[in-house]
Amino acid sequence: MRIGTSMSTKRLDEVCVNEYKIPLIVMMENAILSAIKHLDMDLYDKYIVVSGVGNNGGDGLGIARQLKARGKDVKVFVVGSMEKITPCSKTNLDILKAMNISCRTLDIKGENINILEELKTSIKNSDVLVDCIFGTGLEREVKGVFKDIINIINTNKNLVYSIDVPSGINATTGEILGVCIKADKTISFEFYKRGFLKYETKEYIGDVVVEHVGIPEHIIKKYDDNEYITSIDFVKGNIKSKNKFSFKNNFGKVTIFAGSKGFSGAAFIASEAAIKSGSGLVTLVCDEDIQDIISSKVSEGMTANYKEENRINKLIETSSAIGFGCGMGDNKLTLERLEYVLNKSNCPMIIDADGLNVLKNNINILKKCENRIIITPHLGEMSRLTGKSISYIKENRLDVAKEFAKENNIIVLLKGYETIITDGNILYINPTGNSAMANGGMGDCLLGMITSFIGQGLEIFNAVVCAAYIHGYIGDILSKKLYTVNATQIINEIPSIMNEFDIEINL
Ligand SMILES: NC(=O)C1=CN([C@@H]2O[C@H](COP(=O)(O)OP(=O)(O)OC[C@H]3O[C@@H](n4cnc5c(N)ncnc54)[C@H](OP(=O)(O)O)[C@@H]3O)[C@@H](O)[C@H]2O)[C@H](O)CC1
Numbered sequence: 102m103r104i105g106t107s108m109s110t111k112r113l114d115e116v117c118v119n120e121y122k123i124p125l126i127v128m129m130e131n132a133i134l135s136a137i138k139h140l141d142m143d144l145y146d147k148y149i150v151v152s153g154v155g156n157n158g159g160d161g162l163g164i165a166r167q168l169k170a171r172g173k174d175v176k177v178f179v180v181g182s183m184e185k186i187t188p189c190s191k192t193n194l195d196i197l198k199a200m201n202i203s204c205r206t207l208d209i210k211g212e213n214i215n216i217l218e219e220l221k222t223s224i225k226n227s228d229v230l231v232d233c234i235f236g237t238g239l240e241r242e243v244k245g246v247f248k249d250i251i252n253i254i255n256t257n258k259n260l261v262y263s264i265d266v267p268s269g270i271n272a273t274t275g276e277i278l279g280v281c282i283k284a285d286k287t288i289s290f291e292f293y294k295r296g297f298l299k300y301e302t303k304e305y306i307g308d309v310v311v312e313h314v315g316i317p318e319h320i321i322k323k324y325d326d327n328e329y330i331t332s333i334d335f336v337k338g339n340i341k342s343k344n345k346f347s348f349k350n351n352f353g354k355v356t357i358f359a360g361s362k363g364f365s366g367a368a369f370i371a372s373e374a375a376i377k378s379g380s381g382l383v384t385l386v387c388d389e390d391i392q393d394i395i396s397s398k399v400s401e402g403m404t405a406n407y408k409e410e411n412r413i414n415k416l417i418e419t420s421s422a423i424g425f426g427c428g429m430g431d432n433k434l435t436l437e438r439l440e441y442v443l444n445k446s447n448c449p450m451i452i453d454a455d456g457l458n459v460l461k462n463n464i465n466i467l468k469k470c471e472n473r474i475i476i477t478p479h480l481g482e483m484s485r486l487t488g489k490s491i492s493y494i495k496e497n498r499l500d501v502a503k504e505f506a507k508e509n510n511i512i513v514l515l516k517g518y519e520t521i522i523t524d525g526n527i528l529y530i531n532p533t534g535n536s537a538m539a540n541g542g543m544g545d546c547l548l549g550m551i552t553s554f555i556g557q558g559l560e561i562f563n564a565v566v567c568a569a570y571i572h573g574y575i576g577d578i579l580s581k582k583l584y585t586v587n588a589t590q591i592i593n594e595i596p597s598i599m600n601e602f603d604i605e606i607n608l
């Protein structure tokens with residue numbers, strides 16, 4: 102699913118109208134017809150449409166007409182200055198008038214008390230209110246009669262369905278411009294609006310569906326912002342399929358540097374996740390004093406310790422991907438080891454946990470490894486790496502991740518609710534995962550999965566996107582029956598879920 106801003110909508114509309122000669126009223130009618138599919142007409146009969154005078158309002162007026170045409174009871178309120186009504190909204194208003202559908206008008210300068218009372222009563226007597234006051238055209242504070250109406254809708258509400266965006270939100274930034282409709286459902290057009298990704302907007306947007314307005318795919322592709330929400334089809338289309346002619350060399354050889362005394366679990370989880378994700382060969386490099394414990398647990402993997410220099414060099418040279426950092430300790434030795442592996446390797450390298458901690462103030466060591474480094478920080482690690490506060494990163498996580506990836510020529514996977522994956526140009530938001538997974542070992546598991554997918558030969562960026570998706574997808578399935586979901590439970594489910602996806606793509 103594409104992510105877009107107010108600017109993306111405006112730009113696309115202009116291109117469609119000016120270059121492709123698609124009249125705006127045609128796109129508006131498409132928007133109207135796609136929106137009414139989500140108005141639950143099989144459940145409800147009484148609707149109120151509250152429209153502004155921009156094109157979002159025009160959508161509302163057309164929706165009112167289509168509802169009426171389907172035998173529904175519809176009341177329409179139009180708010181705003183009639184001198185400003187857009188041509189498409191005017192056309193839809195004229196049709197309503199010609200059809201004798203009554204529209205109550207709230208002028209911004211006039212005395213509206215009676216009409217506001219009427220609105221309250223109508224809300225009480227209706228099933229659903231369709232909110233079309235503002236869409237992507239709202240960028241400044243909501244005041245006066247607009248504010249009064251939104252407050253009335255929020256306090257007298259039954260069901261509220263917002264068209265394109267809940268009125269009151271800045272579609273690009275997610276800022277609430279003074280007051281905002283609290284929607285039960287938002288029916289948005291073409292793009293999942295970037296502003297909806299801001300955590301604070303969740304209480305306003307309700308369930309979001311994204312519908313098309315009939316813009317040809319190649320036009321959208323040409324003008325989109327390279328920002329997406331990962332879809333299950335993207336993942337199914339990218340994972341490596343097993344067939345009867347495959348053998349272990351086809352599925353990569355990966356090395357994982359992880360673990361230290363007291364942190365053998367991290368090394369175990371990362372290696373086991375790589376094994377279960379389908380790697381042909383997995384070798385764990387760890388301290389000698391934990392090697393035996395791990396060897397006894399990771400029966401399908403190999404282990405090596407740091408004293409075996411020749412063997413380690415060979416592993417680094419021949420690996421198709423290297424994972425580095427889980428449970429290694431935030432110390433000088435880890436930094437030296439990181440530098441050593443970075444210098445000796447040529448393959449993609451995924452750095453997490455203590456690998457990231459030692460990068461703080463040393464980020465320059467990544468500079469010579471262009472385009473093959475993936476870092477997987479959580480907010481705290483990102484804050485240490487960038488020097489920016491956690492709250493700032495939270496507020497601006499898309500842009501912070503993008504800028505950091507671009508500056509350092511790396512892929513950043515920024516963990517959290519709706520994990521971000523970006524190379525500075527393309528950005529994916531991961532929609533899977535949940536709070537039952539917020540416990541130790543999850544990051545180690547993800548590192549193992551990413552290392553494995555890259556090692557198997559998936560395109561690097563896509564491998565990271567797929568690993569994040571499948572990791573959270575399994576967590577979502579397990580959390581339906583488990584209060585907490587642990588990394589080992591995720592690991593155990595990886596083969597069956599991968600198989601499910603693989604079978605579907607081979608059908
Ligand atoms: N391609 C598509 O996705 C299509 C989407 N459509 C719909 O069109 C809207 C965008 O329509 P637009 O006319 O650009 O903007 P809005 O309707 O959202 O808002 C503009 C009107 O709102 C007034 N306004 C703005 N801010 C305020 C405010 N704070 N207080 C009062 N009034 C405000 C603005 O007045 P100005 O004084 O600023 O001129 C306008 O009157 C999109 O969201 C979709 O719903 C199309 O249907 C088809 C293609």
Ligand SMILES: [K+]
Pocket residue numbers: 157232233234235236263264265266267268
């Ligand atoms: K709206």
